[in-house]
Amino acid sequence: MDSVVAFAVFGVDWEFFKPYIVLGLALGGVYALSGVGIVVLYQATGVLNLAFGAIGAAGALIAYWMINHTSWPHWLAYVTCVAFGGVVNLAYGLFFGPAFAARDPLVKMMGTLGLALILLGLMAWRAPVGGAFARFLPLPSSSHTFTVFGAFVNWTQVIALVFAIALTVVTTAFLRYTNLGTAYRAIANDREITATLGVPVRRVEASAWFGSGLVAGAAGLLLPDLLTSLDYAALTFLVIAALAAALIGRLQSLWVTLLGGLAVGLAQALFAPYASITQYRSAAPFVLAIVALLWLSRRRVVTITRTAR
Amino acid sequence: MRSTKTIIGVLAASCVLALMVTGWATGAGDKTTATVGSGKASATKSVCGLGTGKKATGRPIKIGGIGMLIPGVDFTTIGKVAKAYFDCVNDNGGIHGRPVQYILYNEQLNPAQQAALARKLVESDKVVGVVGNTSFTECGTNWKYYKAKGFVVIGAGVQAECFGTPSIVEVNMGPRYSNIGAAQALVRAGAKSIVVASPSTIAAYADGGAIKVAQAAGIPGKSVPVTLPVTDANTIVQQLYQAAGPGGGIILDFTPDTAPALMKAAEAQGLIDKVKWGSSTPIANTFMAGQFGKWDGKLYINSEFGLLDPSQGPDTRLMLDVLKKYTKIDPQAFAQMGFMAGKFSTIALLNVKGPVTAKSYNASVRKLKNIKTDMICKPWYVGNALPYHIPNNWDITVDYKGGKVVLKEKCFAIAPVDKEVAQTRVWEKKFKLNTGK
Numbered sequence: 001m002d003s004v005v006a007f008a009v010f011g012v013d014w015e016f017f018k019p020y021i022v023l024g025l026a027l028g029g030v031y032a033l034s035g036v037g038i039v040v041l042y043q044a045t046g047v048l049n050l051a052f053g054a055i056g057a058a059g060a061l062i063a064y065w066m067i068n069h070t071s072w073p074h075w076l077a078y079v080t081c082v083a084f085g086g087v088v089n090l091a092y093g094l095f096f097g098p099a100f101a102a103r104d105p106l107v108k109m110m111g112t113l114g115l116a117l118i119l120l121g122l123m124a125w126r127a128p129v130g131g132a133f134a135r136f137l138p139l140p141s142s143s144h145t146f147t148v149f150g151a152f153v154n155w156t157q158v159i160a161l162v163f164a165i166a167l168t169v170v171t172t173a174f175l176r177y178t179n180l181g182t183a184y185r186a187i188a189n190d191r192e193i194t195a196t197l198g199v200p201v202r203r204v205e206a207s208a209w210f211g212s213g214l215v216a217g218a219a220g221l222l223l224p225d226l227l228t229s230l231d232y233a234a235l236t237f238l239v240i241a242a243l244a245a246a247l248i249g250r251l252q253s254l255w256v257t258l259l260g261g262l263a264v265g266l267a268q269a270l271f272a273p274y275a276s277i278t279q280y281r282s283a284a285p286f287v288l289a290i291v292a293l294l295w296l297s298r299r300r301v302v303t304i305t306r307t308a309r
Numbered sequence: 310m311r312s313t314k315t316i317i318g319v320l321a322a323s324c325v326l327a328l329m330v331t332g333w334a335t336g337a338g339d340k341t342t343a344t345v346g347s348g349k350a351s352a353t354k355s356v357c358g359l360g361t362g363k364k365a366t367g368r369p370i371k372i373g374g375i376g377m378l379i380p381g382v383d384f385t386t387i388g389k390v391a392k393a394y395f396d397c398v399n400d401n402g403g404i405h406g407r408p409v410q411y412i413l414y415n416e417q418l419n420p421a422q423q424a425a426l427a428r429k430l431v432e433s434d435k436v437v438g439v440v441g442n443t444s445f446t447e448c449g450t451n452w453k454y455y456k457a458k459g460f461v462v463i464g465a466g467v468q469a470e471c472f473g474t475p476s477i478v479e480v481n482m483g484p485r486y487s488n489i490g491a492a493q494a495l496v497r498a499g500a501k502s503i504v505v506a507s508p509s510t511i512a513a514y515a516d517g518g519a520i521k522v523a524q525a526a527g528i529p530g531k532s533v534p535v536t537l538p539v540t541d542a543n544t545i546v547q548q549l550y551q552a553a554g555p556g557g558g559i560i561l562d563f564t565p566d567t568a569p570a571l572m573k574a575a576e577a578q579g580l581i582d583k584v585k586w587g588s589s590t591p592i593a594n595t596f597m598a599g600q601f602g603k604w605d606g607k608l609y610i611n612s613e614f615g616l617l618d619p620s621q622g623p624d625t626r627l628m629l630d631v632l633k634k635y636t637k638i639d640p641q642a643f644a645q646m647g648f649m650a651g652k653f654s655t656i657a658l659l660n661v662k663g664p665v666t667a668k669s670y671n672a673s674v675r676k677l678k679n680i681k682t683d684m685i686c687k688p689w690y691v692g693n694a695l696p697y698h699i700p701n702n703w704d705i706t707v708d709y710k711g712g713k714v715v716l717k718e719k720c721f722a723i724a725p726v727d728k729e730v731a732q733t734r735v736w737e738k739k740f741k742l743n744t745g746k
Contacts, residue, residue: 020547227541227542228573229542231570233380233538
């Protein structure tokens with residue numbers, strides 16, 4: 001019966017819809033946690049990190065190399081992938097953060113684009129496309145599966161979704177209830193005044209760079225498994241969907257970012273069964289971001305004032 | 310003090326002497342090891358070119374090739390293996406003493422680049438022949454140019470022009486005919502439908518024949534073009550399953566860069582046993598067989614070439630040796646293509662009487678027929694003045710088992726759902742092109 005209803009409403013058999021929901025939620029989870037990582041860094045430093053995906057991709061390639069070319073344990077490769085994200089992001093923040101601190105947000109953002117391009121170039125150099133065979137970075141969790149209403153689910157997909165929710169909860173609590181979280185919020189309001197109050201701004205910012213980088217590394221570890229192959233270009237452009245999620249949250253709300261990420265993932269997956277629009281699925285992040293921004297700002301009144309000189 | 314210095318000096322000299330003796334001894338040992346591809350050719354032994362075991366010297370004979378390299382597809386393996394074969398020929402007397410210099414250019418699916426590279430090879434590099442070309446679109450771009458210059462390319466083709474024009478002869482049968490073979494196997498296995506997934510660049514040509522096979526069998530057939538590189542394999546696999554339905558047949562027409570992601574996605578979503586899986590030739594390789602144990606006994610891979618096992622025959626044994634010595638490439642279908650392209654062009658070079666020029670070499674290529682090899686079901690040929698060539702039109706079905714590629718169905722003829730295949734078989738009989746005599 002549900003199959004008939006689904007076919008009548010959606011034009012697709014319910015049996016075919018179920019796997020797309022699972023795929024969409026899992027991918028949406030990664031978009032959401034990436035979005036949260038981007039928003040937290042933006043809040044603390046004013047930097048919109050366009051290198052988020054590239055950092056995760058580079059970490060994933062290192063993990064791939066460790067697993068396939070050394071006898072080191074796999075867990076070490078996974079830890080390295082996550083740690084690489086934290087270290088690279090931290091290094092960038094320490095070296096370029098102070099220099100960019102007083103610059104326009106657009107300049108700060110373009111600086112991270114430079115980092116993304118450097119990492120992309122390094123990956124293309126050390127791990128060129130081609131070479132005849134695809135790269136895989138499977139996690140042990142993906143070999144354990146179960147079914148929900150007849151849809152195949154593996155534990156990596158569960159981890160992606162649960163991790164996104166957990167990260168949002170923990171980060172929200174962290175920002176609200178810890179001294180460091182309060183410092184983040186203070187810096188977001190006014191960096192200079194916060195500094196004059198004795199808050200070690202650089203150290204606080206460094207912690208944001210490091211934490212956000214760890215999330216980038218985790219996303220880089222999860223995504224190759226969810227996408228079934230390690231394509232560093234695809235991982236690098238993960239930042240697009242993550243940015244859409246962050247924009248839906250207006251770079252402020254972690255919970256709306258979480259929902260935005262899940263919505264982007266679901267939209268991309270649920271358009272797949274429709275032959276007429278499936279090839280436009282990649283536009284889903286932008287369309288959703290624009291619709292959400294229009295909806296969220298519908299009651300705002302635009303005022304134009306002239307500042308007296 | 311002086312005696313200490315003397316002792317040190319004697320020790321040092323002894324070490325140098327010992328090293329020299331060891332080096333000499335090692336060198337002597339090497340000489341007792343036969344050069345790969347050397348010896349006398351027989352029914353059970355293949356050699357590289359003349360098989361003399363002596364390095365060729367003198368002015369090189371230039372041969373060129375163009376291979377496509379884009380994200381998700383690496384066709385340069387074919388040219389690289391052709392080069393490896395020529396290297397082996399050069400270590401075995403070359404072309405009557407002259408070495409072959411093989412120039413391989415990469416292109417990025419760019420017609421302007423393809424046209425420029427063909428002209429560079431012919432007009433600037435002055436190659437006498439073009440060998441090992443493989444691309445999604447290079448045949449279409451350059452076949453008229455090759456024809457105007459009197460060249461007959463020996464390569465491995467993908468698009469229609471590779472099998473439908475007079476100036477290109479392929480060692481393979483290409484995705485369209487390979488997909489037809491896979492569809493035939495799936496129909497025989499009882500598939501309720503046929504869905505073919507190919508790269509969107511070639512899907513219109515590559516999928517049509519398999520759909521004709523489905524229609525002839527009275528079951529639905531559908532093409533699902535896939536944009537490369539694949540970034541969302543799970544969704545694509547679900548789309549394929551949705552199109553095929555339970556018990557249907559899905560043919561994956563992708564290279565080893567792309568097919569594994571789709572197969573992993575099918576594994577992850579428990580779809581292996583819900584449909585029957587077929588494939589065109591490229592995934593018939595031991596590397597993938599070793600990685601996809603869950604697929605053992607469940608694949609219908611159409612293979613345009615013989616098994617990659619030493620027991621297949623002397624050419625296969627020689628190819629495995631050549632790969633080992635001259636490359637880091639794993640045994641695979643692309644290696645077979647490169648090996649055959651190199652071997653067939655070498656035969657044409659050796660058959661030239663007098664100076665080797667573009668004119669004499671290409672004239673020699675046109676005369677090639679009844680070239681026996683254990684890598685394909687029937688002898689290979691070019692056939693003088695044919696308007697098009699499909700010399701490889703029989704194939705086998707293979708599967709994975711215990712990390713190896715194993716035979717599932719012996720040689721069978723590709724269904725003549727295209728009139729060109731039917732016409733080719735008429736020419737083969739009329740001109741005795743592959744009768745083996």
